[in-house]
Amino acid sequence: MKITPDIPAPNGILEAAIYVDDLDAAERFYGEILELEKIQRIADRHVFYRVGASVLLVFNADETEKPPQNPDLPVPPHGTRGPGHVCLSMPRSQIEAMRKHLLDWNVPIDAEFDWPNGARSIYVRDPAGNSVEFAEPHLWG
Secondary structure (H helix, E strand, O other), rough: OOOOOOOOOOOOOOOOEEEEEEHHHHHHHHHHOOEEEEEEEOOOOOOEEEOOOOOEEEHHHHHOOOOOOOOEEEEEEEEOOOEEEEEEEOHHHHHHHHHHHHHHHHOOOOEEEEEOOOEEEEEEEEEOOOOOEOOOOHHHO
16 A cells, blocks of 8 residues: 555566675576576676566675776665575476476475465575575466
């Protein structure tokens, strides 16, 4: 319920960020294993991936805590420590195919189950320990 009706509501999440300590290992996981479309990598600072209409930002936390070096892109320092979470949406048939693909790459499944509304989820860990979930789109629908 909107408290202030004249304030515009966002219509989606454009990007989500996770933080890692080894950008090369993260790039292997998200780029090679998950085969996400890489948008760009900047040295040891970040690698970005397209996920449908959104972008997954994978940052080296040590580098994003530093002040910006480019005055044309004054992104404030940010970052976090410890495992985060990202959920990637896909239909059940693709989740099952992804499950097999992950196991073929020796990526262990942390958990897999159906939610009370019937949506399927599986969880794995990326090399930094972030929780990566694959879930049916109607999980929140």
